[in-house]
Amino acid sequence: GDLAYHHPGVKGYIHKGGLKRDVPMLDEVVVIKGAGHFIQQERAQEISEHIYEYIKKFSTDPTRELSKL
Numbered sequence: 001g002d003l004a005y006h007h008p009g010v011k012g013y014i015h016k017g018g019l020k021r022d023v024p025m026l027d028e029v030v031v032i033k034g035a036g037h038f039i040q041q042e043r044a045q046e047i048s049e050h051i052y053e054y055i056k057k058f059s060t061d062p063t064r065e066l067s068k069l
Contacts, residue, residue, distance in 0.1 A: 001036035027054065 004010060013019060020026050030050055035042050 001034060002039075003037070005031075027057075 005014075014029060014031065019029055032039055032043055032046060040047050
């Protein structure tokens with residue numbers, strides 16, 4: 001729903017690898033369908049889950065469960 005996402009060329013840039021190519025060490029590109037510009041307010045739980053899963057990748061102890069606050 002974000003207007004910038006629908007600007008000509010942006011979807012192709014994101015989905016065809018341009019963003020990942022231009023942002024060093026970008027791990028993953030996530031597009032949340034139906035969300036607008038203020039995605040962290042509109043889809044707070046979904047965004048928190050993505051952040052949590054990303055942070056878990058850096059755990060030094062795979063048997064230790066990270067706290068979900």
